[in-house]
Amino acid sequence: MQTEAKQGWLASRMPGMSCLCAMLRERRAPGASWLAVLPALLGVLLAVLLASGAVLSVYYNPRQAYASLQGIAHEVRGGWLVLSYHQIGASLAFALLYLKLFHTVLVRGYRAPAEFGWMLWVKLLAVLLLTGWLGFVLDGGAGGYWSLFNATGAAMTLSGFPGAVAMWFFGGPVGGATLARLLVFHVLLAFCAVGIILMARAATRRAQAVPQGRLVAFWPVYAAQYFAALSVLALVFAVLLGFAPHWGLGAQNAIPASTMVVPVSISYPWYLTPVAGLAGVFSGVAGHIWAVIAAVAVLYALPWLDRSGGAPPGRFYMVLTWLLGLDVLALGLVTAFPMGSGLPELLTFWFFFHFLVLTPLVTMMEAA
């Protein structure tokens, strides 16, 4: 049977298939940015994470988390490699997502009609942050255990509806069965992330202007670009796998958790450190949790905080956005600062100041 005939046969029986074929035949304006491939690469990384996570879940035992991961690394054939797939895949997924979010803020890609797509990307950030933190906790190492201990301790002091949600999520103070239920949430949230990324892509495509002028077909022009980007990603992945499999993961989780040894400070994987630094500034019953929610909320509200209308981004806005990037990077390093320096507070203040005051002000001024 000819390819065309096969496609016709399938398309008349399965609705989604014609959509996939149409995507390959889609005509686009030539010369798109290399950054346009980021969502597709993120999708590939999520697929790697799901596949390696499925293999890990065969051997993972939440009631002896640390020992079972040691078993995976040493007793399972190629288990050390699958574990590294999962850890490096998570690292690179966060790297690509942070890059995507930063670029969107820089070029103001969040403005109408793309604001729905932007909201989905922020939702993806929230879901991946929670999934990443759960993965860190599921390690069963010293860092993960005490992070979970603090989180459940704070959550148990909540009352009313938030308290009820916390109780459903954690099932009470940290104990033998806590990781068993957190494993289920880790997996569920990972599947949610796949759904969100598909929706975000569809919404972003819909928001783009109808291309005019000379057009090129997706296949093979853009497909070649996607494959080239994928090759670069694979190369980075392979280099990390071979030379730095534990890069940025924090040494603390390499030690088994002990209920008798409290670490001075918890070392998170690099992709959680900005959030941990920002949350650490706030104290009180559940200050950490509300700080993270507030940080995601200001990102979510960005399309409305931007008062520029249709004007292109100005120079001052660009400078401020780069400054925000540095601010977030510095927040990731706060555990390296001496205690009581006031720097974490300043950096956290700047994060919220940027979105709540500077963004409306500067975009309004530059549009005028």
Added chain:
Amino acid sequence: MAESTANPDAVPAGFDRRDFLRILAMAGGAVGAASVAWPLIEALNPDAAGEAQTRPIITVSDIPENSAKAVQWAGMPILIRRLTDAQIAAATVVAMADLPDPAQISSRVAPGNGHFVVVVGLNTGTPCRLEGDSPSDPRGNYDGWICPCDGSQYDVLGRVRSGPAKRNLAIPRFTFINDDQIQLG
């Protein structure tokens, strides 16, 4: 044919540089995808503990003559019995016509390690654990094993000789990894 010998660098008709690059890219991609997928599938094999359970190694050199060692494998009792020279000689001369399920000695023992009989210790009639591992146990009239449930009797090679059972004892998959040890599975 003559052309290609004259110019070995000539490209076959209908095959240009683009085709070569496409094949190269597809082959590279396939190798890459396969090498990513390989460890994921490889890891689904049994781990070290599972492997030890699936294919256990059993020492047979400590079994005294005329006795059997019983091990549990795959949910079944496996009996490993060391025969005396007299028992081997007696088992070799049994007429096939006397056996309900005729089997030569060569099909009941491993070549080169003819002193050891490895069988599943369950009666092939009523599935009961057989008696007769130790010389002091009841062994029936044929010096082998007897079923305490239906009275079926087996000889030293595990061939059925009398009783409701009609088939010889099953032989599990095993290999002698050296003269002292066997590996099941």
